Amino acid sequence: MITLDVRDxxxxxxxxxxxxxxxxxxxxxxxxxxxxxxxTGKTSLLRAISGLDPIKTGEIRVGDxxxxxxxxxxxxxxxxxxxxxxxFHHLFSHMSALQNVWLAPVHVLRQPRSAAEGRARELLxxxxxxxRADAMPHELSxxxxxxxxxxxxxxxxxxxxxxxEPTASLDRARRGDLAATLLQVAAQGCTVVIATHDTExxxxxxxxxxxxxxxxxxxxxxPAEF
Amino acid sequence: xxxxxASFPPVLIVVAVTVTALLASPARAQSEPExxxxxDAEGGAPFVEADPQDPARLIGFDVExxxxxxxxxxxxxxxxQVPFTSLxxxxxxxxxxxxxxxxxxxxxxxVRLAVTVPYYEFREILTVRETDRARFRTLADLRERRVATxxxxxxYDMLVAAQATDGIIPxxxxxxxxxxxxxxxxxxxxxxxxxxLAERGVSRNPGLANQEPSLGVGxxxxxxxxxxxxxxxxxxxxxxxAMRDGRLEAIFRRWGMWNEDQPRLYARVLASSATEMxxxxxxxxxxxxxxxxxRYAPSLVRAxxxxxxxxxxxxxxxxxxxxxxxxGRVYGPRPLQSLLxxxxxxxxxxxxxxxxxxxxxxxxxxxxxxxxxxxxIGLGLNYSAYESEIxxxxxxxxxxxxxxxxxxxxLTGPQTLVLVRGPQAFRLALAPMTNDFVALLKDSSLVxxxxxxxxxxxxxxxxxxxxTWLVPGALCAAxxxxxxxxxxxxxxxxxxxxxxx
Numbered sequence: 001m002i003t004l005d006v007r008d009x010x011x012x013x014x015x016x017x018x019x020x021x022x023x024x025x026x027x028x029x030x031x032x033x034x035x036x037x038x039x040t041g042k043t044s045l046l047r048a049i050s051g052l053d054p055i056k057t058g059e060i061r062v063g064d065x066x067x068x069x070x071x072x073x074x075x076x077x078x079x080x081x082x083x084x085x086x087x088f089h090h091l092f093s094h095m096s097a098l099q100n101v102w103l104a105p106v107h108v109l110r111q112p113r114s115a116a117e118g119r120a121r122e123l124l125x126x127x128x129x130x131x132r133a134d135a136m137p138h139e140l141s142x143x144x145x146x147x148x149x150x151x152x153x154x155x156x157x158x159x160x161x162x163x164x165e166p167t168a169s170l171d172r173a174r175r176g177d178l179a180a181t182l183l184q185v186a187a188q189g190c191t192v193v194i195a196t197h198d199t200e201x202x203x204x205x206x207x208x209x210x211x212x213x214x215x216x217x218x219x220x221x222x223p224a225e226f
Numbered sequence: 227x228x229x230x231x232a233s234f235p236p237v238l239i240v241v242a243v244t245v246t247a248l249l250a251s252p253a254r255a256q257s258e259p260e261x262x263x264x265x266d267a268e269g270g271a272p273f274v275e276a277d278p279q280d281p282a283r284l285i286g287f288d289v290e291x292x293x294x295x296x297x298x299x300x301x302x303x304x305x306x307q308v309p310f311t312s313l314x315x316x317x318x319x320x321x322x323x324x325x326x327x328x329x330x331x332x333x334x335x336x337v338r339l340a341v342t343v344p345y346y347e348f349r350e351i352l353t354v355r356e357t358d359r360a361r362f363r364t365l366a367d368l369r370e371r372r373v374a375t376x377x378x379x380x381x382y383d384m385l386v387a388a389q390a391t392d393g394i395i396p397x398x399x400x401x402x403x404x405x406x407x408x409x410x411x412x413x414x415x416x417x418x419x420x421x422x423l424a425e426r427g428v429s430r431n432p433g434l435a436n437q438e439p440s441l442g443v444g445x446x447x448x449x450x451x452x453x454x455x456x457x458x459x460x461x462x463x464x465x466x467x468a469m470r471d472g473r474l475e476a477i478f479r480r481w482g483m484w485n486e487d488q489p490r491l492y493a494r495v496l497a498s499s500a501t502e503m504x505x506x507x508x509x510x511x512x513x514x515x516x517x518x519x520x521r522y523a524p525s526l527v528r529a530x531x532x533x534x535x536x537x538x539x540x541x542x543x544x545x546x547x548x549x550x551x552x553x554g555r556v557y558g559p560r561p562l563q564s565l566l567x568x569x570x571x572x573x574x575x576x577x578x579x580x581x582x583x584x585x586x587x588x589x590x591x592x593x594x595x596x597x598x599x600x601x602x603i604g605l606g607l608n609y610s611a612y613e614s615e616i617x618x619x620x621x622x623x624x625x626x627x628x629x630x631x632x633x634x635x636x637l638t639g640p641q642t643l644v645l646v647r648g649p650q651a652f653r654l655a656l657a658p659m660t661n662d663f664v665a666l667l668k669d670s671s672l673v674x675x676x677x678x679x680x681x682x683x684x685x686x687x688x689x690x691x692x693x694t695w696l697v698p699g700a701l702c703a704a705x706x707x708x709x710x711x712x713x714x715x716x717x718x719x720x721x722x723x724x725x726x727x
Contacts, residue, residue, distance in 0.1 A: 050633075050634050051633070051634075052630055052633060052634065078636075079633075079634060079635060079636030080636060082634075083634060083635070084634040086627060086630065086631065088627060090625075090627035090628055090630060090631040091631070092628060092631065092632075092646055092650075093628065093650065094646075094649050094650050094653060094724070103635070103637075103645065104635035104636060104637065107637060107641055107645060108635060108636040108637060108641075152635070153634075153635075156635060156636065
């Protein structure tokens with residue numbers, strides 16, 4: 001079942017064209033890796049899918065929500081379907097790890113606070129940072145902060161999880177753990193799209209790989225082919 | 227050379243001419259001896275005021291008395307402008323040779339300054355609205371009512387005494403015009419001031435009436451620095467001569483102030499070598515400083531509470547209005563942004579003192595704000611402009627990544643503001659806000675111009691009454707510090723708490 005459908009998307013950043021007609025789709029439970037050199041449009045594509053930056057032409061369908069050029073987005077609806085983990089995590093700096101995770105379930109999904117907090121603890125436990133629940137973001141290591149950010153993204157139970165450079169702040173052992181975690185998330189039915197240039201990591205977890213070059217998909221195939 | 231001058235900016239030429247003129251004047255002063263006399267031109271006619279025909283020239287009976295004295299001393303008179311309530315301290319400092327501005331004789335003055343013989347006798351008059359004429363006949367009829375007067379006058383001492391005996395509420399003004407206009411507006415229920423001011427107040431404000439009989443008698447005198455009794459004695463002699471030969475009478479007749487009280491006063495003055503006048507109020511002059519401090523301490527503490535309440539409420543108003551303005555400037559549509567920018571620039575670009583005057587006196591014909599409320603609104607709105615700039619800066623300093631995070635989690639714009647951007651901006655704004663609160667605490671002293679007696683005003687009354695600023699000033703400074711230091715500490719504690727989480 002297709003949960004993410006991207007059709008002929010172009011995007012501009014100032015005078016520069018960053019995406020030049022990107023088309024692909026991803027199925028439920030699929031773990032898709034976007035690779036390519038810096039500046040080839042990986043992050044731009046993730047930002048387009050998450051509705052952060054407008055696209056110039058084309059359309060993106062995430063679950064039931066459609067993103068089109070020049071149309072105002074109903075973001076809260078979109079973000080019930082898609083969630084994003086940023087390269088630098090962007091945890092809310094004035095909240096503890098736990099608060100970061102239950103904020104959206106309580107205020108966006110209107111879950112009762114106690115239930116949301118319980119679920120948040122479970123997610124942090126699952127990601128191995130349960131003991132850091134009460135720490136503030138600046139007290140977390142890069143790896144811990146990333147796992148809290150993943151927990152925060154998963155807490156809204158998205159159909160699609162986007163991750164930008166997930167291994168940038170991790171050592172080798174931690175990368176293995178993250179690969180296992182992402183496969184587990186995918187196995188539970190979430191479509192995962194990661195943008196990275198860590199080909200070793202891609203080989204360890206991706207179901208399918210797309211290589212971007214100058215705003216276009218240059219190649220597509222199994223990890224072993226790259 | 228000519229070319230150099232031509233390239234000189236015109237503003238600099240004006241400055242240069244002014245400076246030259248200023249530097250030249252002392253030289254002129256040396257060639258012709260001057261009698262520097264102090265007064266307050268804001269007091270207006272008939273004392274001292276700018277001539278409406280030629281505002282550079284002063285007119286008034288005190289101006290003519292000064293001219294009379296200067297002529298007698300073979301000097302030329304030179305006027306020194308001093309606020310009425312500072313005349314005494316200024317005389318003691320030697321800012322001028324003699325102060326003449328409807329200055330009242332009092333035992334306290336005689337202790338601290340060299341005082342001339344009285345040259346005019348006045349009666350203290352109770353002024354009320356025509357409609358209250360039957361019910362407010364004396365101060366005893368004015369229990370729980372606001373009674374206005376001028377600070378640092380005999381009438382003020384009388385009202386303070388009546389506060390204890392009759393339960394009236396004294397309200398002090400810095401000038402003698404607004405007590406009467408506020409009486410007409412209903413902001414106060416009576417005014418006690420001398421006959422000259424009362425007559426003028428009634429003639430300017432229809433609907434007011436002066437009560438008979440008078441509440442007491444006082445005298446105008448000249449004041450000199452305490453060590454200057456030599457000049458004082460010469461001035462006394464000149465005044466006595468002018469009483470004898472009718473020149474003083476001519477001056478007061480010209481100003482419509484001559485009455486049957488004056489010949490009696492002159493007869494008494496001429497009959498005695500020193501004036502024997504019965505003090506209307508003992509005042510605090512006879513007390514030593516510590517005893518006076520003990521007596522004034524409760525009123526200083528009360529005034530400090532008023533300062534604190536005004537500052538806290540005004541700051542709360544400034545924070546709320548400032549946050550609304552900042553939100554409007556960051557999130558609002560363009561026309562609203564321009565409107566709010568204009569508001570901020572106007573408020574920041576004009577003096578708080580002016581804003582208070584406009585709010586309290588300027589708007590009085592349209593809406594009569596009580597003084598305390600006007601003080602809160604004036605300070606609050608003034609500081610809201612500064613707060614809004616702090617918050618706008620803080621809102622714009624919250625990293626874009628935090629806002630992106632909030633968006634991808636599905637938070638709406640208002641939710642993002644309340645849950646993420648606002649709290650983070652508040653952390654950035656706390657230090658400058660603390661700074662502003664301390665500044666506001668001190669700026670709150672300005673509200674005394676609209677009759678609110680707060681800490682600084684009470685201190686200056688205290689200082690005027692005991693004749694020294696040393697102890698009252700130190701006490702006042704200590705009280706401001708006691709109020710501001712804990713706040714600074716609290717802010718530091720909160721910031722530390724945030725860092726810990």
